[in-house]
Amino acid sequence: MNLLLIDKNWQHLLFILHIYFLFFVQIYGQRLEIKRNVDDVNNDQVQSVYVPLKKVFVEATIHSFAADVTIIQVFRNDEETPIEAVYCFPIEEQAAIYSFVARINDREIVAQLKEKKEAQNEYTQALRENHGAYLLEQDEKSQDNFIINIGALPPSTECTITIAYVTELDLVDGLIIRFVIPTTIAPRYDSKQGGISSPASTTSKYVQKSPYTIKFYCYIKKIVGETGQLIRKVSSSSHPIEVNSDQQDAYVIRFAEENTHLDRDILINIELAEKQVNTILTIESNAVMATFIPTEEDCRQARNNEQTNVFIFVVDCSGSMTSENKIGLTRDAVMLFLKSLPANSQFNIIQFGSNYMTLFSEITVVYNEANLRQAERMVSHMQADLGGTELLAPLQWLKKHSPVKG
Known part of the structure; x- marks a missing residue:
């Protein structure tokens, strides 16, 4: 499956046996890979290095059994020469990406979903006409990875990657809605080692020498489903959190500690006032989610x-x-x-x-x-x-x- 980068158009998701068109990606083990020589982008012998991750911002909105998650990561080129930036991330079934934006200085690259052959044809035609075109596609060497070329990254320049996706949430024991953000949206910080270590499930290498900063905000709608089910408690078994219930329609969750490192998954438990009954929940105007318990x-x-x-x-x-x-x-x-x-x-x-x-x-x-x-x-x-x-x-x-x- 390919993404041709043109504009922000996105089509609705369909809850049906339409297996191929849903684009599932789990955000873990991500890295921004570079090639030292921009002019030699096709040379397989060019050594790849990894751009340091500086900041991570995660914002999520939870409505019943669905979550809308936005992850912003800021990378920086500390090389002395321009580099070709290639953004790599694995795929997994739990998440469906609907937005991907790469921003370098005043340039913004936005992905649009296309049929594979259509995207390849348009990309090839754009190259023939000397137009700027960018293509996101599966890695031929590893079919569970996606790669996007986001163009030349000048020295001492930051690149901001923004990914938005929707995902279903699990119901545990009929009483707790569980929301998980995998920690490997960024390399793990291991306090025992005093630095960054790669996740066990990936082979990524990182050049970063100091821990990145991370901010986490989660907005949880207070009413669950058409039945108007109330929430009894919001807690986290992974990190100390602050729960602000002052807003009329939502709880606001954030980390209780400023210098929080992702050495474990972010796990939020939403305890319902009573066991959940069968629910049909309408999400916006173009999708329906049915939950049967x-x-x-x-x-x-x-x-x-x-x-x-x-x-x-x-x-x-x-x-x-x-x-x-x-x-x-x-x-x-x-x-x-x-x-x-x-x-x-x-x-x-x-x-x-x-x-x-x-x-x-x-x-x-x-x-x-x-x-x-x-x-x-x-x-x-x-x-x-x-x-x-x-x-x-x-x-x-x-x-x-x-x-x-x-």
């Missing part, structure tokens, strides 16, 4: 096959899913789900694009050998050939049909 009785009935399990697979078969990396992986995933359904289940499959089609005319059918074989035949022939991406119609069809009781 079974009770102990629900789990007991499911274990003993005392209630019907209903599974409806809504699969994106629009033209945007073309290529085996998209529709092929989707077919594999649906096939795996079908073969893993528990006994006493009912199911159906809906394919959608410009229009939609259902495997069975009823809302769901009994999960048995005959119906499973029919579903497998449908999935094996599934293609990205249904045109546009119109999700509303199949959701309306689901709304008109009553679910199976029991």
